[in-house]
């Protein structure tokens with residue numbers, strides 16, 4: 001959190017060395033900036049984002065990893081390794097809860113899976129009732145680990161149509177189910193719709209680790225979880241097609257998971 005804060009305090013020109021817009025035109029996932037703009041009518045969010053691929057190590061693009069603060073690289077590497085331990089522990093226990101082999105989900109994520117780290121910066125906002133820090137969405141991941149600012153709340157999640165604020169718990173990480181887990185568990189686990197609200201006085205930070213599947217792999221309910229009593233609730237889709245769907249629906253403010261529900 002400290003190195004994230006230091007990175008965001010750097011002058012704009014320094015941060016723009018890592019821009020997510022190549023040569024001033026082409027958007028890429030990795031790097032610093034805003035969300036991709038695909039339509040003039042798109043609702044933008046009140047936040048700066050900085051994405052980096054952290055796993056597998058062979059896919060890291062170190063030229064996009066900030067050199068300031070100098071400890072950024074080592075701390076992010078260590079954080080990635082520690083979060084992987086948490087992810088594996090959580091995945092084991094989720095598999096157990098579904099009476100699957102304990103390594104079921106871990107094996108599924110074993111090959112060619114890409115983990116992104118997303119650093120979010122939400123500046124204080126003069127009109128908090130007019131814009132979100134991040135509009136309502138669910139994550140396209142298997143699971144997500146969120147490290148939230150301990151100075152200010154802002155993350156909210158929706159349950160039965162009501163929004164609840166996620167409390168700040170010192171030194172706690174939030175583990176969120178993603179759409180892929182909802183689909184694989186045939187709806188047993190829910191990928192919650194969540195959003196970030198803006199604040200008139202205070203800025204806020206978060207660091208999010210997105211654990212996703214191999215883009216070439218298909219997502220579908222685990223066959224063992226489908227039977228006459230629990231009919232299949234989601235159709236099969238390739239991970240990369242699902243991610244493309246997320247880009248479209250997020251910009252529109254709709255939900256990708258609704259497009260695969262049966």
Ligand SMILES: O=C(O)CCC(=O)C(=O)O
Pocket residue numbers: 118120134139146148154155194196205206208
């Ligand atoms: O800032 C937060 O607390 C959550 C961010 C989030 O939901 C996301 O980056 O997908």
Ligand SMILES: [Fe+2]
Pocket residue numbers: 137138139194
């Ligand atoms: Fe999210």
